[in-house]
Amino acid sequence: MFFACVQLHATLLIMIYTRDELFSVQAAWGPVYSIMSSNMIITQLKKTPAILCLAVTIMLPSCSKKGLDRDLIVISGKTMGTEYEVKIVTTETISKQQFIEVRNGIDSLLGVVNQQMSTYIDSSEISRFNCYEKTDWFPVSTETAEVFKQSLEVSEKSSGAFDITVGPLVNLWGFGPEKRNADVPSEESITQVMRFIGYRKISARLSPPSIKKKVSDVYCDLAAVAKGYGVDRIAEYLEFNGISDYLVEIGGEIRARGRNQRDTVWQVGIAVPENESGIQTVVSLNNLSMATSGDYRFYFEREGIRYSHIINPGTGKPITHKLASTTVIHTSCAYADAMATAIIVLGPGEGYKLALRENLPAFLIIREKDSFVEKMTPAFKKCLAPDEHRSNH
Numbered sequence: 001m002f003f004a005c006v007q008l009h010a011t012l013l014i015m016i017y018t019r020d021e022l023f024s025v026q027a028a029w030g031p032v033y034s035i036m037s038s039n040m041i042i043t044q045l046k047k048t049p050a051i052l053c054l055a056v057t058i059m060l061p062s063c064s065k066k067g068l069d070r071d072l073i074v075i076s077g078k079t080m081g082t083e084y085e086v087k088i089v090t091t092e093t094i095s096k097q098q099f100i101e102v103r104n105g106i107d108s109l110l111g112v113v114n115q116q117m118s119t120y121i122d123s124s125e126i127s128r129f130n131c132y133e134k135t136d137w138f139p140v141s142t143e144t145a146e147v148f149k150q151s152l153e154v155s156e157k158s159s160g161a162f163d164i165t166v167g168p169l170v171n172l173w174g175f176g177p178e179k180r181n182a183d184v185p186s187e188e189s190i191t192q193v194m195r196f197i198g199y200r201k202i203s204a205r206l207s208p209p210s211i212k213k214k215v216s217d218v219y220c221d222l223a224a225v226a227k228g229y230g231v232d233r234i235a236e237y238l239e240f241n242g243i244s245d246y247l248v249e250i251g252g253e254i255r256a257r258g259r260n261q262r263d264t265v266w267q268v269g270i271a272v273p274e275n276e277s278g279i280q281t282v283v284s285l286n287n288l289s290m291a292t293s294g295d296y297r298f299y300f301e302r303e304g305i306r307y308s309h310i311i312n313p314g315t316g317k318p319i320t321h322k323l324a325s326t327t328v329i330h331t332s333c334a335y336a337d338a339m340a341t342a343i344i345v346l347g348p349g350e351g352y353k354l355a356l357r358e359n360l361p362a363f364l365i366i367r368e369k370d371s372f373v374e375k376m377t378p379a380f381k382k383c384l385a386p387d388e389h390r391s392n393h
Contacts, residue, residue, distance in 0.1 A: 070245075072261040075103045079110045080118065080227055082251035086234060089245040089261050102241065109237055113230050116144045117222045119167065129211060130167075130219045137210040147222060147229055148204035148211050150334060155199035158342035158354055163199045163313035167221030173318065175309040184307065190316040197313055227253045228291050228337025235333075247285075252292055255333045256285035267385045273324040273365055273372060280325075280365060280374070282385040289333030293340035294325040312345050321347035322367040329361035329383050348375065355379075 073088040086106060116125045125140045132138050140148075154162045172185050172193050196217045204211045213220075222229075227250045234248045235255045245258030247266050256266035265284045272278035273294055283290065293310070308318040326344040330336040339360060343351035348366045352375060355362035361380035365372050 084250040087247040117226045142209045145209035154338040161345040162342035167219045224341040228333035231333040255289040283383045291336035291340045292327040293344045323348045325365040327363040
């Protein structure tokens with residue numbers, strides 16, 4: 001065993017997760033074990049007066065203590081161009097081999113999702129469909145067909161604000177897998193690409209699972225829903241394996257069930273736009289998912305104008321309204337992911353109306369001069385964490 005002081009890793013956890021959990025890490029509430037998928041190192045967080053340190057070892061016969069202590073197991077890795085983290089709380093003894101099997105199962109599952117839905121993989125189902133020049137039914141996995149069906153459902157409910165055919169516009173503005181220098185495209189090029197945009201140009205069916213396009217040049221991109229779908233799949237995998245206390249996160253999309261290491265419902269913070277080390281508010285999640293869409297993560301500026309990666313399918317251009325961030329809570333993380341995108345495309349007025357119409361727990365953060373104002377639906381208020389968890393954020 002050897003020791004290495006690592007402050008950055010601890011800081012990342014503090015930025016992403018809930019105050020209760022992070023207080024438990026900072027106060028060393030029991031052992032915190034972790035397997036990093038990239039190198040299979042098992043780590044245990046310990047506290048020193050100055051900084052958190054990692055005690056790193058390759059051999060670990062058990063990951064729990066005797067009795068009813070609730071131990072926190074963390075599995076993390078890379079997927080979908082971002083990072084994932086799975087937190088599992090258990091009172092049972094978990095062997096190193098069991099730990100590795102769960103980790104390998106998660107990585108394998110995510111590999112399948114990427115092979116189905118990533119436009120960054122040329123051989124994926126979605127990439128092959130995008131290259132398919134015919135307009136008949138194209139066979140895909142049941143999973144891909146389900147994601148297409150759910151995406152089209154959200155498109156209908158949002159009057160096209162959420163649209164998986166927006167990919168060519170995303171590429172045109174320099175935010176897609178087709179790397180190019182970010183610049184403002186001409187009106188002529190936008191008009192040209194708009195001919196192939198529109199969710200009504202695609203169809204999906206589950207029996208047999210297949211998708212099709214009405215125009216051969218239609219290009220689909222599932223980036224606005226795939227991370228949420230990946231979260232759902234991991235959660236299903238954990239539950240199938242008898243794990244009932246967990247939190248799953250992929251690139252900021254989250255699903256939680258059961259109770260955390262302190263034996264309370266998971267408390268999850270929503271970041272302040274443009275300052276993700278700050279917490280805007282905190283919610284309680286139990287068998288619920290949460291997805292956030294913001295216009296501040298990816299953008300470029302030209303001549304003092306900021307162009308966000310969130311493209312309005314109706315105009316072919318980045319959004320220009322004052323809505324900076326939208327968070328949606330739902331049982332399905334994929335659905336929350338898609339709806340968060342739809343709401344931020346629509347803006348603070350129409351987006352809020354959509355959330356009310358669908359009775360969604362939705363939290364909007366709106367720019368107002370040099371600050372932000374909050375706007376939440378009645379359903380979201382029911383998800384807020386107790387006052388003691390929000391008073392210090």
